[in-house]
Amino acid sequence: MSGQNNEGKLIVNGIPVDEADKQRFIEAAGGVPVEFCGTPENFGDMKVKAQIPEELRGKATAVIGNFDPSLAPQFTSLEWLQTWSAGVDAYIAPGVLPASVKVTSATGAYGQSVAEHMIAMMWALMKNLPRYVRNETTHRWHDEGTVVSPEGATALVVGTGDIGSHFARLAKAAGMRTMGVRRNASQPVEGVDEMHGFDELDALLPSANVVAMSLPRAADTHHMFDAHKLGLLGSEAIVINGGRGDAIDLDALHDVLAAGAIRGAGLDVFETEPLPEASPLWDDVNCLITPHVAGGDHLAGNTGRIIDIALANIRRYVAGEPLVDNAHR
Incomplete structure (x- = not known):
């Protein structure tokens, strides 16, 4: 010793x-x-x-x-x-x-389990599975329309630590192009095709099909995804958060979901947990919610x-x- x-x-x-x-x-x-x-x-x-x-x-x-x-x-x-x-x-x-x-x-x-959970959320939203699950509870036989594929799509991985790197590797295996965003853009990360700094985020969001967030809690990540940044996303974009819940302004997220401005969101973490019963996100068919279970020892x-x-x-x-x-x- x-x-x-x-x-x-x-x-x-x-x-x-x-x-x-x-x-x-x-x-x-x-x-x-x-x-x-x-x-x-x-x-x-x-x-x-x-x-x-x-x-x-x-x-x-x-x-x-x-x-x-x-x-x-x-x-x-x-x-x-x-x-x-x-x-x-x-x-x-x-x-x-x-x-x-x-x-x-x-x-x-937790990198493997959280990243796999995020990938599952992404794929479910791409294939309209949350809508079909809701239809199942009411015994409703209904075609929920067109779907999208990860093949050829762009994943913007915001936060490229253990979770982000795992997510990027899984996304690449599904045929996606991966772009990473981190403070030190000069540091390469396995699974990320190209790296960018936080200051480039606004320019990257319009081309992102999936935004996968695994940010730490910090002063500069609090509500990083506000109404402005969410408004830069395309109509088929999917937002997934498996990092810290306060990285997204949930009121702004609800607004873009309600307006049909993005395809959907998958959230495992929230600024207030449990997510309050009064949150309108519970009732949004394009929002997939899990109760902070991606990690732990599940x-x-x-x-x-x-x-x-x-x-x-x-x-x-x-x-x-x-x-x-x-x-x-």
Whole structure:
């Protein structure tokens, strides 16, 4: 452990893991005590907040899992929080945790599952499937008209990290041309045919058949897709969001959908979750809504990737090495 003094350290693991994975965590900790709080019956439901017993909250120097942010003041010894989520907004918000607490996320665990979900939404909207599902509930036999194909279409991938790169590769496999948009346009990304900066977005939107969004939450991405940008899209364009919900102005999106100005939208994330019952998007036949389920551990492989990320950082933590900081605090 490179001479690192680990006296007094305690790792509290709230991930619901089986016995084999418990042993992996114990070995990675290298002698630092590990307390396990995840219950086996919650395995497969990573939406459950980590149930850290009250008597451990003040002793834990490291927590693996997502505890209720309102309990943060009770974690008086905390040095490091490793979330099982990709988003860490609730923990890095001002006043939640001291600035000295390192926050790392499970970014990198969800690219495959979220991108596949986004692709499924895209294809469903291209083929009018949401309309047919609604017809099925009323036993209505009705032709919903023409469809479109990904073959030869252009996918504009806004946010080209783990999710965006996975989406781009899947889109290319379906015959699409891929254009990426990111802050550093000089950095190539697998699956993206050509890269552009955020400042070029307005010029790119009119030619996009599909806009696939997987943006992080930041000041310059809040309502990035407002009435102006949505108004630049063509009438057959499809908007898919699997990143942060506040990247789209939902009122503006409803307006373009209601006007038939774009073909449709597929949303798995929302600025307010759950999406309020009064939202008109629920009733829009061209809006496909899922309740933030693209990631999590809905795909079996995600849990393994979450565990691998946590294990790698535990080894760094006990060795006194810099943690892999995917939270970009």
